[in-house]
Amino acid sequence: LICCYRKPKTKRAKRFLEKREPKLNENTKNAMLIKGGNANLTVTEVLKDIYAVKKPFAVLYKRKNITRPFEDQTSLEFFSKKSDCSLFLFGSHNKKRPNNLIIGRMFDYHVLDMIELGVEKFVALKDIKNSKCPEGTKPMLIFAGDMFDVNEEYRRLKSLLIDFFRGPTVPNIRLAGLEYVLHFTAVDGKIYMRSYKVLLKKSGCKIPRIELEEMGPSLDLVMRRTHLASDDLYKLSLKQPKGLKPKKKKNISHDALGTTYGRIHMQKQDLSKLQTRKMKGLKKRPAEKSAQDGGATPKKSKSA
């Protein structure tokens, strides 16, 4: 409420506040990468690599923050409010939960979903020695495995991962710039995340042949605890405002085969004045014309 009382005195402050207020078309979601009180080397490396993938839409906090997200969410919500980030990745390590990553998202600066994942194997960006794709490339996302549809928790995890790695929504994309792909496979209770660099090779036809080169961070994850939002809160967060729906054009309908039908409303036509094709045989002969005029020839009317 203090933001309502105090009016911004500079244009810069006004722009800052306008960026953070709720809008019809929202900004790209930012992610905050936080280290827990006892984060070890593996977890720190994971956070650094994910930061490299998500730049510039991510914030990496350097210092360790002693909090437990599953017990107390106020600290996370405070950070989210301060840095205007709605996605977070919290890394920690202890004997009971080694190499722990908590991935989550916020709605209206309150925690919506949180899923705890354990990192079993991690290969960093710097371990694989090859050329990387440029920073800020929009990745292609592929999810393999029927678990992502069957299990409710996996479904939320899929939604979370898409939200996390999606990047900005763009209307056009340069086809040669599709260089980065993130592949998630759910098998046997484990989730394998692999990142590849895409090489487009010549094939006989227009569509190129794909060759993949292992590039970026690769993680073997196992799902631990979850804190999912209740159904009604989730539905509320999914609700889109009315202004976003595209305006439907009336009188236009589409066929199943792809034909577009339109309906045009005409005014009433005077059929006697309708011009049809000229057929010489149907032309009025002078005898018929005089009969129609009632015997009055045009010459006579002129003289009168």
Added chain:
Amino acid sequence: MAAVRVEAVLAAAEEEEAEKRRSITVEKELELEYDLGNLLAVDRNPPPAAALRGAGPRREALLRALARDNTQLLVSRLWELPAERAGGAGGPLVAQLPEPTFRLPREKPAPKPRPPTRWEQFARLKGIRRKKKTSLVWDEQAKEWRRRWGYKRAGGDPSRAWLAEVPAGADPEEDQFARLRREKRERVARNELNRLRNLARAHRAGSAVPAAPLHPTGHQDRDELRRVARVARVSTASLGRFQPRLPKEPAEPPSRSGGKKRRFQPLLGNLAAERSRQLELLRDMGSKKPVLDITRAVNKQLRAEEAEAAAANKGKKQSKRGKRGRRQQRPGRSGKKSGARRQPQQQKPAGGGTGG
């Protein structure tokens, strides 16, 4: 002979095509689901679990092959999108992505339209619209175009004004500069107060407070405090019947109907009160002044009419219609006055009937 050759040629051509396509075709049991707006593909085929169980390079190779197949399918779909060359003939090939279809939750709830301020309500009622003002004004003194307000404005710097005329009816000893400064301070303070009031009204309307904070915050107005006090009083086990009142608080009998229906005084109650009431009634009847305040009634009626006219003419030429509408109301006005005058005359015989 020729026909056979043609067939052979066609078959050969088809095989060549198939050969070319073989490098980019992928066989899958279930089709993938695509969301091209998000560059997303979902593969529902169950992966070979047994093969992936064994650790090591075999698993990596399998995963890589699976990824390659899926990526090939996704890229084929992306390449089929309508594409054009951006920036002329030599530029890169750019495809137009459709809208993303996968529903993801929003970051913040959708913005609610704020309720109109007091001025906006009044303007809508009267049909007043904003006059477009130019941002630059001609300054005679400086002989150039200056801003209307802000840095280097048209009227000259107000803090360096060396002359302040004493207005006609003012005290000659008064400090005019001080008066100007004081009035500006007052204007700013009034503006700020109105802005905060509008904010509070919007906030109250927006949040729809059925449970107002029952502890005093220092920022509540009289009506809200009265409402809250009443709620607090009634929330005891005996519904507020035995709550002690403050010295000046009026004693309110508990009205089960909420004060809507007529309540009649008991027949043989307070004789003195009844006598004084009857005498007052006679006095009012005997006086020449009408009980109904005609001017107030007429103004109320006019305002209601104007609001109706303004609401009805919404969307059409508002300003012109507003003036015309007001002009048309004149013959109606006198009619309303006579109607208003008729009412007190009607009441008098009825009052006389009950009194007598």
